[in-house]
Structures are given as structure tokens and as C-alpha cells.
Amino acid sequence: MHRATSFFESAWHNEGGDFSSNGESAILGRLKPADFRLAVDVGANVGDWTRAALRLWPNCRVHAFEVAPRTHARLEATFRSSPLRSRVELHEIGLSDQPGLETMYYFPDHDTLTCDVPRHDGYTADPFQANLTTLDAFCAERGIEAIDYLKIDVEGAEHRVLKGARALLEADRIACIQFEYGAFSSQTRFLLKDYFDLLAERFAIGKIFPDHVAFGDYDWTAENFRFSNYLCVSKSRPDLARLLQG
Numbered sequence: 402m403h404r405a406t407s408f409f410e411s412a413w414h415n416e417g418g419d420f421s422s423n424g425e426s427a428i429l430g431r432l433k434p435a436d437f438r439l440a441v442d443v444g445a446n447v448g449d450w451t452r453a454a455l456r457l458w459p460n461c462r463v464h465a466f467e468v469a470p471r472t473h474a475r476l477e478a479t480f481r482s483s484p485l486r487s488r489v490e491l492h493e494i495g496l497s498d499q500p501g502l503e504t505m506y507y508f509p510d511h512d513t514l515t516c517d518v519p520r521h522d523g524y525t526a527d528p529f530q531a532n533l534t535t536l537d538a539f540c541a542e543r544g545i546e547a548i549d550y551l552k553i554d555v556e557g558a559e560h561r562v563l564k565g566a567r568a569l570l571e572a573d574r575i576a577c578i579q580f581e582y583g584a585f586s587s588q589t590r591f592l593l594k595d596y597f598d599l600l601a602e603r604f605a606i607g608k609i610f611p612d613h614v615a616f617g618d619y620d621w622t623a624e625n626f627r628f629s630n631y632l633c634v635s636k637s638r639p640d641l642a643r644l645l646q647g
Contacts, residue, residue, distance in 0.1 A: 424609040429457045437461045437549035444554040448479040455485040468495030469507045469515040497533040498564035505531040516556035535565030547574045557585030583628035604633035614645040
């Protein structure tokens with residue numbers, strides 16, 4: 402009975418990272434009428450999210466960031482002979498709250514787990530030197546004035562990426578932000594409430610479900626440390642929120 406109730410509890414909270422079923426893919430389709438032109442994929446891994454975004458948003462370009470060299474090689478292989486290659490730029494660099502070199506950890510048996518501190522017990526981690534910059538600095542160097550969609554999945558360091566984008570956030574130059582929240586918040590001490598404190602003034606924030614985004618105010622009962630994805634939509638773009646409410 403405990404196993405059964407745990408399964409239904411997990412389903413109720415839409416816990417999990419299955420891109421095809423947890424609502425992440427559905428969101429891209431719902432936002433197709435927005436005709437996005439620029440997206441940023443932070444923690445691109447082997448390119449599943451980037452590939453789906455490029456297919457569903459035909460006029461969009463994507464900057465895909467993957468910091469682990471071995472995973473980045475697989476990302477390059479994904480797009481090497483793809484007809485989508487002309488619309489994606491791949492960057493073997495990480496985004497964080499400050500530029501510089503930092504020791505990060507790669508897991509050979511699970512390349513989705515690359516992180517800034519070894520958070521995954523029971524798996525072998527290989528440390529490597531990562532080259533980091535901030536989103537503010539990257540956009541300034543490239544002359545990028547606005548981002549339509551920022552997707553962040555970096556194993557607990559999502560808040561660091563956002564802190565490195567303060568200028569863009571304060572200037573309301575990012576229309577949508579997707580970030581992962583979960584058990585790592587208990588280690589980083591950056592809670593869901595902290596995400597709301599950082600973003601709620603300028604964004605409507607909601608949890609992603611398979612068929613909608615549940616926008617609303619912060620509720621402490623949502624502080625459950627279950628892995629799930631949240632979407633933030635600029636309050637200056639109510640048209641986007643309407644596309645996502647189901």
C-alpha cells in the first residue's frame with residue numbers, strides 16, 4: 402500500500418524529469434503561436450530540449466550550453482548532420498553567478514548529473530575544470546538584447562544562473578524562464594520561496610503539469626523538495642500566460 406500511495410503521490414505532484422510526459426515538451430507546442438526568435442538552453446546535455454524547441458519554433462535560434470567536455474561532444478554529434486544545425490550555437494562553457502574557472506563533477510555512467518558540487522551519492526564522479534561565465538556577460542558580448550525563453554537544468558545550481566542574469570531580469574529582457582526545483586534545494590539552502598522572492602515581482606510563476614502551467618502565489622506547502630519544473634512568464638507578456646493556462 403505504501404508503494405502504491407507513493408506512486409500516486411509522485412504522479413499528483415508531477416515529479417520527474419521525463420521530457421516527453423512531464424509537460425516540458427507540451428509547453429513548447431503551446432507556445433508555438435508566440436513565434437519565438439531566441440532561446441537559451443542552460444544544461445543542454447545531448448540536446449533533446451534544444452532539438453524539440455528548434456522543430457516547434459521554426460524561426461527560433463538557440464544558444465545551447467553544456468559545460469562537461471564529454472557530454473558536449475555528444476551534443477555536437479547530435480547536431481553535426483542535422484538540418485537544424487544552422488539555427489543552434491553550441492557552447493562548451495557553463496553559466497553561473499560569476500565568471501572564471503571552477504571545479505565541477507562529471508558522472509561517466511550518468512551524464513545528466515554533472516554538477517558544481519558532488520551531490521549524487523553512490524555514483525563515481527570525475528572532477529574537471531569548468532570555464533564559467535554569466536548570462537549577462539555573454540549577452541553583452543554577443544549584443545543580445547532580449548531572450549524569449551531561458552531553460553535552466555543544472556542539477557541544483559539554477560539559482561546561480563539566475564543571479565548571473567540580474568541585469569537582464571531587471572530590464573525585463575527575458576520573456577520566459579524554466580527552472581528545475583527539487584531535493585537539491587535542501588543542500589543549497591535556496592528554496593522555492595527564494596525563487597519567488599527573486600522573480601515574482603516581474604514574473605507570473607507556476608508549476609509545469611502535463612497539460613497546463615499552474616500559475617499562482619507562493620505556498621509553503623509546495624516546498625516539498627520533489628523534482629519538478631517551474632515556468633516564469635513576464636508580467637509584461639500576459640499573452641504567453643494565456644497560452645499556457647490550459
